[in-house]
Amino acid sequence: MQWLQALPILISVVLGIGLTILQPGERKVRNAYIMGSVMLTAGLSFAAIIAAGMADTAPACTLVRFSSEFSISLRIDGCSMVYGAIVSALWPLITLYSLDYMSHEGHESRFFGFWIASFGVVLGIAFAEDFLTLYLFYELLTLVTLPLVMHFMDEKARYAGRKYVVYSLAGAAFAFIGIVFLLRYGTTLDFTYGGVLDLAKAAGNETTLWAVFVLTFFGFGVKAAIFPFGAWLPDASVAPTPVSALLHAVAVVKAGAFAVLRLIYFGFGTDFLRGSWAQYAVMTAAILTIIYGAARALRTPHLKRRLAFSTVSNLSYILFSLTLMTPAGLVGALAHMVYHAVVKITMFCCAGSIIQKSGREYIYEFEGLGRRMPVVFGTFTVSAFALIGVPPLGGFVGKWMICTAAVLSEDPWAYFGIGALILSTLLTTLYMMTIFVRAWFPVGTVDHEALSKIHDPGPAMTIPLMVLAAAGIVLALFSAPLIEFLQAVSLNTL
């Protein structure tokens, strides 16, 4: 039974490698193989999550044991469920979208081979039981997604790929330092709610440990694009759109946030960190990133880059909420993780459709496109409102939870965070509205002839869009069960 949680990870990696070796020539066969693999992995992953949810104490599954302290092992707890479920729900949808999208881009076997394998690796991060396992899959994720980023292999893509790898690996190296210290001063490397530090050992070395925590935070924060280490993310938007949508809005960047979550709540422990200068250092970084990302997004005319900067900003909402170091902060972070994932992935998919169908990438070229592509721009508009945080859509619930947590923490520094959230909402409104306002309300002369050739893409692309947009609305409207679940997770009372 406990092997169930290892199955989706192993199977998807094997199937992914299989695709790159087999290289099926027939499109139908290949598509069936890809969809089959992804659906199988997602099914197994959900089965594992549900099984873990039913069991009283989730069993651990040790894959490899090196010594009494080191092992590669998996266990699904509340946070794993949330992250694992987001990923497993979104992956099949985006795969459906990208089967159509990638048919114009070439090298599909290579692309989808790594695509399927990275699904397993992300699940590995979600299901990891200890820091060593997390670290292993974290490094693997960088490597396995690199070919996806560099898919076009032109100068821009190689540049972006290199930047991505340099930043990620260097960050992981910093994170490694933290893991060593946790081993040295902690009781175990297994994730323990409330932290693993042995306070007797730590006594006297608090300053060192706080410094190491800050290093580790920034190390993991690189993937979550924390300022000033987020520069790789906008550049990585040269990747094919499904990659930007799934990896650079959900899987990879949220892996960074997820690792930070593990670090704060299950590694160093909130009791040890709360009130220290280390907390204020990382909180300040998150607050700065919130504003930085939003401000840069406003100044960026390229659609996908603008969305990437917006991701930078929104990821730091999550990081800010985590750095509040209270259970309520954890709820806020997880809630925003869910809502941002659904919303941003929709927007990237819309962006992909716009770029593919119209060949236009800069937002000043979108004049009058709304009436030609009603489905794409309709879903985009709904998602943009959700991102802005117009109630009752998704972003609002996340923001409300984060703001409430910040107020509840009664920390004066956190009030600056609320200010930053509000400023960023204002900026979000501006940078989002400028994308679609001109599309719906064209001003001046519009080239009707050029426009008349543009139309909505086929159902393989529009269905995922509509499903995602609808999911965003439903999740937000009926958010009470989700929030209750997250609250249970945050108190470790699942």
Add this chain to the structure above:
Amino acid sequence: MSSFLLLFLVFFPFLAAYFVYPMRRRGREYRNLYVRIIPGVEIFAALLLLFAPGTVVLPQLCGLGLRFEAGSLHTTMAVLAAFLWLMTALPSKEYFADREGVNRYYCAWMMTLGALMGVFLAADFFTLFIFFEIMSFASYVWVAQNENPDALRAGQTYLAVAVFGGMMLLVGLLMLDHLLGSLVFRELPALVAALEDGRRGELLAAGLFCLTGFGAKAGMVPLHIWLPKAHPVAPAPASALLSGILTKSGIFGILIISRYLLFSSVEWNGVLLLSGTVTMVLGAVLALFSVNLKRALACSSMSQIGFILIGVAMQGYLGEDNVLAAWGTVLHMVNHGLIKLVLFVSAGVIYLATHALDLNELRGWGRNKPALKAIFFVGAAAIVGVPGTSGYISKTLLHESIVEYVHHLEDIGRFAAGFQTVEWLFLISGGLTAAYMTKLFAAIFVEKRAEKQRFSAREYMTPATGLAVGLTACLLVVFGLTPWVSMQVIAERSSVFLRAGESHGIFRYFSWVNMQGALISLCIGAAVYLLIVRTVLCRRTAEGTVYLERWPRGLDLEELVYRPAVKGLAFLGAMCARTAAGLGDFLVVAGEKLLYLKAPGIFVPKKNENFGVYARKPKRFLIGETFAFDLTLAGIGLVGALTYIFFTG
């Protein structure tokens, strides 16, 4: 019954909005009929709600749950909203006959109705906030509807103010939630009473944040900037709704805060009184100087909002004896909604025929159109407060409440000069109202016809439009003549929600004492019109009177302060961000230069446009060449950590 009606009123328009496009596909006529039926159904439901007060809670929705309540002011405002929607649906067909993107307008129009119902029927601040935000964004479409640069710019302003207000409101509500633990209106007074004295300051701060949010929507100075910009560019039916009822949603919020949270706070009432007075006077002055018909009406709305805010403040000052102030506030809200419907829809009729809003081009257009003349006259008289119209009743009540407080202060021997000033400013603003409405009326309906005027061949007003404005104008007169059986009933019903005191006997609306205020205002108005408008603001020429734009063009709060401030801050922020963001890249590049200094076959590009290092031989797999660097970095981290362990362990 009431729970069904409540949910129906709020959610039905959202549902109905979805079907605008399908109806259009069946035919334009179907769509036009459809958009008239929906508000008709709404007003029917709203009227039924009069007989079915009650509450409904949807605990599962939107995280914290939604709560709605019917009864008292909730129902009054819901009926008013539905009535205005129906009355703007009638002229819309004519107004939008040859326009583009009408379905989009109707879609947003219905969603705004639903959102507005949500605001007025909300039983807690959370619900109110949710629908308030939806309303802000849905009504953006109205402002931007005409798709020209002016409209988009006004839309920008509208949106910026709305979002800023929304965020301030959110801050205020978060503080309240934290402070009191509940946002349900009914529970608030008890919670506030139980609050320890040391935290009153926080309560006031939260209230002021909320005031910023609600005030932005209401058009309170200094957040009024969107009003004069948005109205001239929006379609006329939308302008009527924007100023007639959307601004009232802001007032509604302010009312709740002042009646349920800060009932006896002197500072709060002072802020309200001050901002109300400034808004009232400034709006009237701006309207007097305006030569654009719709801009003048928009500034007039601002001024009337000031009157209402003074009423809200007086309710707080008067404490137990505030029943007249409460009545005046509610009635002026209702009246202003109806009056602005008449005036803006009339302006729309004029615009449709002439395609102009400038008074010099409109001059004399209405000379031979008695029906419209009469209707516009009633609207103008009502907003001025001429006895016999509904405006007189509400303004008299508001005036009376100030007078009452002045007497109260004199009785207890306190200094009353401040309130006497407010009273005089109140009367002077009433006078300015009379002056600018006379200016508009005289320009359009009395003066000699302008030469280069466009004449449309068709009838200038369809029966449906005539019915909408005519019916509303009749209502204004009927209300004004029979206050005891019409307006007072509305006021009594509504002021229960405002927790007003008991009324003492019958108020004599038409007694000489109460007439005096209106007459003083009218005299001031006549004086201002003759001495200022006829001399400074216009010039007599051979072709007739020419109205002059005397307001300095540069004197615009938005252009002078807000936009430069935002731009400056953005520039500063971008500069800091770029500098700091370059740091990471700089470190990596410096590190690379160091590491690859003498490696064979590899070069560092001189100009760092592409950041990084490329192999000279592109055939080799890229990662193999440069992966070393990444491993080195990882290795440095590893070595550092291990060294530390060895030396300390």
